[in-house]
Amino acid sequence: xxxxxxxxxxxxxxxxxxxxxxxxxxxxxxxxxxxxxxxxxxxxxxxxxxxxxxxxxxxxxxxxxxxxxxxxxxxxxxxxxxxxxxxxxxxxxxxxxxxxxxxxxxxxxxxxxxxxxxxxxxxxxxxxxxxxxxxxxxxxxxxxxxxxxxxxxxxxxxxxxxxxxxxxxxxxxxxxxxxxxxxxxxxxxxxxxxxxxxxxx
Amino acid sequence: xxxxxxxxxxxxxxxxxxxxxxxxxxxxxxxxxxxxxxxxxxxxxxxxxxxxxxxxxxxxxxxxxxxxxxxxxxxxxxxxxxxxxxxxxxxxxxxxxxxx
Amino acid sequence: xxxxxxxxxxxxxxxxxxxxxxxxxxxxxxxxxxxxxxxxxxxxxxxxxxxxxxxxxxxxxxxxxxxxxxxxxxxxxxxxxxxxxxxxxxxxxxxxxxxxxxxxxxxxxxxxxxxxxxxxxxxxxxxxxxxxxxxxxxxxxxxxxxxxxxxxxxxxxxxxxxxxxxxxxxxxxxxxxxxxxxxxxxxxxxxxxxxxxxxxxxxxxxxxxxxxxxxxxxxxxxxxxxxxxxxxxxxxxxxxxxxxxxxxxxxxxxxxxxxxxxxxxxxxxxxxxxxxxxxxxxxxxxxxxxxxxxxxxxxxxxxxxxxxxxxxxxxxxxxxxxxxxxxxxxxxxxxxxxxxxxxxxxxxxxxxxxxxxxxxxxxxxxxxxxxxxxxxxxxxxxxxxxxxxxxxxxxxxxxxxxxxxxxxxxxxxxxxxxxxxxxxxxxxxxxxxxxxxxxxxxxxxxxxxxxxxxxxxxxxxxxxxxxxxxxxxxxxxxxxxxxxxxxxxxxxxxxxxxxxxxxxxxxxxxxxxxxxxxxxxxxxxxxxxxxxxxxxxxxxxxxxxxxxxxxxxxxxxxxxxxxxxxxxxxxxxxxxxxxxxxxxxxxxxxxxxxxxxxxxxxxxxxxxxxxxxxxxxxxxxxxxxxxxxxxxxxxxxxxxxxxxxxxxxxxxxxx
Numbered sequence: 035x036x037x038x039x040x041x042x043x044x045x046x047x048x049x050x051x052x053x054x055x056x057x058x059x060x061x062x063x064x065x066x067x068x069x070x071x072x073x074x075x076x077x078x079x080x081x082x083x084x085x086x087x088x089x090x091x092x093x094x095x096x097x098x099x100x101x102x103x104x105x106x107x108x109x110x111x112x113x114x115x116x117x118x119x120x121x122x123x124x125x126x127x128x129x130x131x132x133x134x135x136x137x138x139x140x141x142x143x144x145x146x147x148x149x150x151x152x153x154x155x156x157x158x159x160x161x162x163x164x165x166x167x168x169x170x171x172x173x174x175x176x177x178x179x180x181x182x183x184x185x186x187x188x189x190x191x192x193x194x195x196x197x198x199x200x201x202x203x204x205x206x207x208x209x210x211x212x213x214x215x216x217x218x219x220x221x222x223x224x225x226x227x228x229x230x231x232x233x234x235x
Numbered sequence: 236x237x238x239x240x241x242x243x244x245x246x247x248x249x250x251x252x253x254x255x256x257x258x259x260x261x262x263x264x265x266x267x268x269x270x271x272x273x274x275x276x277x278x279x280x281x282x283x284x285x286x287x288x289x290x291x292x293x294x295x296x297x298x299x300x301x302x303x304x305x306x307x308x309x310x311x312x313x314x315x316x317x318x319x320x321x322x323x324x325x326x327x328x329x330x331x332x333x334x335x
Numbered sequence: 336x337x338x339x340x341x342x343x344x345x346x347x348x349x350x351x352x353x354x355x356x357x358x359x360x361x362x363x364x365x366x367x368x369x370x371x372x373x374x375x376x377x378x379x380x381x382x383x384x385x386x387x388x389x390x391x392x393x394x395x396x397x398x399x400x401x402x403x404x405x406x407x408x409x410x411x412x413x414x415x416x417x418x419x420x421x422x423x424x425x426x427x428x429x430x431x432x433x434x435x436x437x438x439x440x441x442x443x444x445x446x447x448x449x450x451x452x453x454x455x456x457x458x459x460x461x462x463x464x465x466x467x468x469x470x471x472x473x474x475x476x477x478x479x480x481x482x483x484x485x486x487x488x489x490x491x492x493x494x495x496x497x498x499x500x501x502x503x504x505x506x507x508x509x510x511x512x513x514x515x516x517x518x519x520x521x522x523x524x525x526x527x528x529x530x531x532x533x534x535x536x537x538x539x540x541x542x543x544x545x546x547x548x549x550x551x552x553x554x555x556x557x558x559x560x561x562x563x564x565x566x567x568x569x570x571x572x573x574x575x576x577x578x579x580x581x582x583x584x585x586x587x588x589x590x591x592x593x594x595x596x597x598x599x600x601x602x603x604x605x606x607x608x609x610x611x612x613x614x615x616x617x618x619x620x621x622x623x624x625x626x627x628x629x630x631x632x633x634x635x636x637x638x639x640x641x642x643x644x645x646x647x648x649x650x651x652x653x654x655x656x657x658x659x660x661x662x663x664x665x666x667x668x669x670x671x672x673x674x675x676x677x678x679x680x681x682x683x684x685x686x687x688x689x690x691x692x693x694x695x696x697x698x699x700x701x702x703x704x705x706x707x708x709x710x711x712x713x714x715x716x717x718x719x720x721x722x723x724x725x726x727x728x729x730x731x732x733x734x735x736x737x738x739x740x741x742x743x744x745x746x747x748x749x750x751x752x753x754x755x756x757x758x759x760x761x762x763x764x765x766x767x768x769x770x771x772x773x774x775x776x777x778x779x780x781x782x783x784x785x786x787x788x789x790x791x792x793x794x795x796x797x798x799x800x801x802x803x804x805x806x807x808x809x810x811x812x813x814x815x816x817x818x819x820x821x822x823x824x825x826x827x828x829x830x831x832x833x834x835x836x837x838x839x840x841x842x843x844x845x846x847x848x849x850x851x852x853x854x855x856x857x858x859x860x861x862x863x864x865x866x867x868x869x870x871x872x873x874x875x876x877x878x879x880x881x882x883x884x885x886x887x888x889x890x891x892x893x894x895x896x897x898x899x900x901x902x903x904x905x906x907x908x909x910x911x912x913x914x915x916x917x918x919x920x921x922x923x924x925x926x927x928x929x930x931x932x933x934x935x936x937x938x939x940x941x942x943x944x945x946x947x948x949x950x951x952x953x954x955x956x957x958x959x960x961x962x963x964x965x966x967x968x969x970x971x972x973x974x975x976x977x978x979x980x981x982x983x984x985x986x987x988x989x990x
Contacts, residue, residue, distance in 0.1 A: 044300070048300050054300065054301065054302065054545070055469070055541050055545050057300065057302075058305065058306065058545060059468065059540075061297070061306045061309065061310065062536075062537050062540050062541065062571060063533075064310065064313075065309050065310055065312070065571050065572070066313075066533060066537075066571050066572075066574065066575045067575070068317050069313060069316060069317055069571075069573075069575040069576060070575035070576075070578060071317075072316075072318070072321050073320055073576045073578075073579040073580070073612075076320050076321045076324035076325065076609075077583065077594065079321055079324070079325045080324060080325055080328045080329070080602065081600065081602075081605075084600030084601075084602070085600060086593070086600040087599070088599075101258075104258055105255070108251070108254050109251070111251075111254075112247060112248075112250070114294070115246075115247035115250070115251075115293075115294050118296070119247070161586060161590060161591070161592040162591040162592060162593070163593075164593055164600045165593045165594060165599060165600030165601045165602065166600060168586065168587075168592040168593050169594065172582070172583065172586065183953075186957075190957055190960050190961070194961065198963070212294075213295050213296075216290050216294040216295045217290075217295065219290055219294075220286075220290045220291070223286045223290075224283055224287070226261075226283075227261060227280070227282070228283070231261055231265040231279055232276070234265055234266065235265055235272050235275055235276070302544070305544055309568075312568075312572075313571070313572060316659055319659060323612075323662075324605070324608055324609070324612070326675070327608055327663055327675060328602060328605060328608060330671055330672050330675050
C-alpha cells in the first residue's frame with residue numbers, strides 16, 4: 035500500500051491509507067494485549083493466596099513506592115499526550131522535547147520497579163518462591179518489559195522525526211507509540227488497584 | 236473531524252487531574268477509611284474503570300478517525316473476553332474444590 | 336547443566352539412526368541440486384524474500400504439505416505399533432514422543448499453515464484487492480511459522496522429542512516428571528509459531544476491513560472471506576491466552592517458577608484451564624475457514640447462490656463468541672462440581688445449533704441445483720456426512736455426565752479426527768482441487784483425483800469408525816500396547832489397514848500433482864470451472880502479480896456471477912494505470928532465523944545467553960523501523976499486455 039496522501043482535512047497521521055491501516059492494525063493488536071494481560075491477571079487472581087512458605091503480599095508491598103510509581107507513569111502518560119498535540123501543530127522540536135520528558139518519567143518508573151524487585155528478592159520473594167511469587171513477578175515483569183520496549187521504540191521514532199520531519203508515516207508511527215504508552219498506563223491502573231490495593235485489604 | 240480539543244491540550248490536563256484524584260482517593264479509601272471490604276472493592280473497581288476509560292477516550296484517541304466504530308467495538312469485545320478469562324478462570328479453579 | 340553427548344544427538348535406535356542418515360542425504364541432495372541448476376538466486380529472489388501474498392501463500396502450503404507427510408509417518412508408526420497386541424516396534428517412550436509429535440505437528444505446522452496459505456491466496460482476490468495490508472509483515476508471519484516448525488522438528492534428533500502429548504499437561508510435562516530438555520521444545524517452538532499466527536490475524540483483519548473493493552459492504556463479502564475475518568478475530572482473542580500459558584510453562588521448566596508444579600502452591604490444572612481457553616477456540620480457528628471453503632464450493636458447483644447467506648454469517652459470528660465460552664468441557668472429570676459442569680455442558684450443546692444451521696444451508700443450496708460432480712464438489716459432498724458424524728459424537732461428549740464414560744478413550748480420538756480430518760482436511764482438499772487451476776493454469780487430473788478421493792474416504796472411515804467402538808469398549812487413548820485378552824486386536828488391525836489406505840490416497844494425491852504439472856492441458860480462461868461466482872475468477876489465469884488490472888466496483892454478492900448475468904465487462908482497458916507493488920525484503924528471513932537461534936538457546940537452558948539473544952529479533956524490528964521503502968510500479972503497458980494475452984483464448988463476454 036502506498037504512503038501517498040489521500041485526505042488533507044484530518045490530522046497528519048490519518049492522511050495516508052498506510053497510516054490509517056497501521057493505526058487500525060495497532061488497535062487490533064491492543065485487543066490482543068488486553069487478553070494477554072487479562073490472562074496474567076487470571077493467573078494472579080487464582081494464585082494470590084498460594085504463597086507456600088514464602089512471604090505474602092501485604093508483607094512485602096511498599097505502598098509509598100507503589101504510589102510514586104503510579105504517579106510517575108500517570109504523569110508520563112499525561113506528557114505523552116503533548117507529543118500528539120505538538121505533532122498536530124507541526125512542531126517537531128516540541129514533539130521531541132515531550133518525548134524526552136515522557137521517557138524520563140518512564141525511566142524513573144523502571145528504576146523504581148527494579149528497586150522493587152530487589153526489595154522483594156531481599157524479602158525472600160522471587161519467581162521460584164511460590165505460585166504467588168511466580169504470578170506476581172511475571173505480571174509486573176511483563177508490564178516492565180513492555181515499558182522498556184516502549185522507551186527504546188520512542189528513541190528510534192524521535193530519531194526518525196529529526197531525519198524526516200512530520201510526514202503521514204512518521205506521524206502515524208508516533209501516534210501508534212502513544213497509543214501503546216497510554217495502554218501501559220491503563221494496565222498499571224489495574225495492577226495498582228487489584229494487585230497492590232487489593233492485596234492490602 | 237474534531238481535533239481542536241485534542242490540539243489545545245485542555246483535555247489532557249483534565250484527564251491528568253482526574254487520574255491523580257482517583258488514584259489518591261482509591262489509596263486513601265483502602266488504607267485509611269473504615270468501609271466494609273466489599274464496599275472498598277466495588278468503589279476502587281469503579282475508579283479503575285473510570286481511569287481506564289479516560290485513557291482510552293481522552294488520551295488514546297480511540298473514538299476518532301474513520302475506523303472509529305471498528306476500534307471501539309473490537310476493544311470492547313476484547314475487554315469482555317478479558318473479563319471472561321479472568322473471572323472464568325478464577326471461578327473454574329475455585330468452584331468445587333476450594334483452594335488457597 | 337549436565338547433559339551427556341548421547342542426549343544431545345539421539346541416534347541410538349535404528350529408526351532414529353536411519354532417519355538421521357536420510358535427512359542428511361536429502362539435505363545434501365537438495366543443496367547439490369540447487370547449486371547444480373543454479374537456482375539459489377531464483378529461490379531467494381523469487382520466493383524467500385517475496386512479499387507477494389500469492390507466493391507467501393504457496394510457501395505456507397508447501398510447509399503444510401511437508402509437515403503432513405511428517406505427521407502422517409508418525410500416524411503410520413503409531414498404527415503399526417498398535418495393530419497387534421504386545422507389539423515391540425516402538426518402546427513406550429518412543430510411542431509417547433510419536434503421538435505428541437503427531438498431534439502438535441498436525442495442528443500447528445500442518446493445519447494452520449495450510450489454512451493461512453489458502454487465506455493468502457484467496458482473500459485478496461475475493462475482496463478485489465491487489466495485496467494484503469502489510470505485505471512485509473505477511474512474509475514475516477511465514478518465516479516465523481517456518482522457523483518454529485524447523486525448531487520443533489529437529490527435537491527428535493537434537494535433545495529429544497517432547498513426550499507429554501500435544502496438550503502437554505502438567506505435572507507430567509513439568510521438570511519433576513520429564514527432566515530432560517525435550518519438552519522445552521514444545522513450549523518454545525509453539526510460542527514462536529503463535530507470534531506468526533498473531534501476525535496473520537492482524538494482517539488479514541486489516542486487509543478485509545480496509546481494502547475491500549469499492550461497493551463491497553461487509554454483507555457482500557464472499558463466505559470464505561467472512562470466515563477468515565471471524566477466524567482472525569478468534570485468533571486475536573485466543574492466542575494471547577496461550578502465549579501466557581506457554582510463557583508460564585517455560586518459566587516453570589527453565590527458570591524454576593511454580594505456576595503449574597505440584598509443590599509451592601502451583602496448580603497443575605490451571606495449565607489445563609488456560610490451555611483449553613485457547614485450544615477450544617483453536618478448533619474453530621481451523622474449522623471456520625473450512626466452512627468457508629465448503630460454502631464456496633457448494634454454491635459454485637450447484638450453480639446457485641449460497642442458501643441463507645445472512646444466517647450463515649451470523650452462525651459464524653455466534654460460533655466465534657461461543658467458542659470462548661465452552662473450554663471446561665475438555666476437563667469435566669477434573670471434579671469442578673455439577674454447577675460448573677452443567678453450565679459448560681449447556682454452552683457446548685448450544686454451539687451445535689449454529690453449526691446445524693450451516694449444514695442445512697449447504698443442503699438447501701444443493702436442493703434443485705444442477706450439481707456438477709467435479710473433484711472439489713466430491714470432497715464437499717463427503718465433508719457433510721463425515722463432519723456430521725464428528726459433530727454428533729461431539730454432542731455426545733458434550734454431555735458432562737456421559738463424558739465421564741468416554742473421557743480419555745479412543746472414542747474421543749475418533750470424534751476429533753472426524754471433525755479435524757473430516758472437516759478441515761476434506762475442505763482443504765476441496766480447496767486444492769478448486770483453486771489450483773487459478774494459480775497454476777492447469778487442473779489436477781480427474782482420474783487420479785477420483786482414486787485419491789475414494790481411497791482417502793474408504794481409508795479414513797476404516798481407520799476411525801472402529802475407534803469409536805474400541806473407545807466404548809474401554810480402550811484408553813495414548814496406550815502404546817495392550818494384551819490379547821482385551822479383545823481389541825481385530826478392530827485395531829482394521830484401523831491400521833485403514834491408515835495404509837489413507838497413505839495410499841495421499842500418495843496418489845502427490846503423484847497427481849507431479850503428473851498434472853507435466854501432462855495436464857494448460858488453461859487460460861479466467862472462469863476456470865465455468866460456474867465461478869466470486870471475484871477471484873475475474874482475474875487472468877494464472878493470476879498475475881498485480882491481481883486486478885482495474886479495481887472492480889462491486890454491486891452484488893457474487894459479483895462475478897452478477898457480471899456474467901448482466902453482461903458487464905470485466906476489465907476496461909482504458910482505466911488501467913501503473914500499478915504499485917511492494918518491494919522484496921530480506922528482513923523477515925533474518926527475523927525468522929533470529930527467533931530460531933534465540934529459541935534454540937532457550938530450549939537448551941542457557942538462561943542468560945538466551946535472554947540476551949532476544950536482542951536479535953528486536954534488532955530486526957529496529958532496522959525495519961528505519962526502512963522507508965515505497966515499493967515499485969508495474970507500468971500500465973505491461974499490465975495491458977498481460978491482460979490481452981489472456982483475452983485471445985476466452986470468450987470475453989460470458990453469455
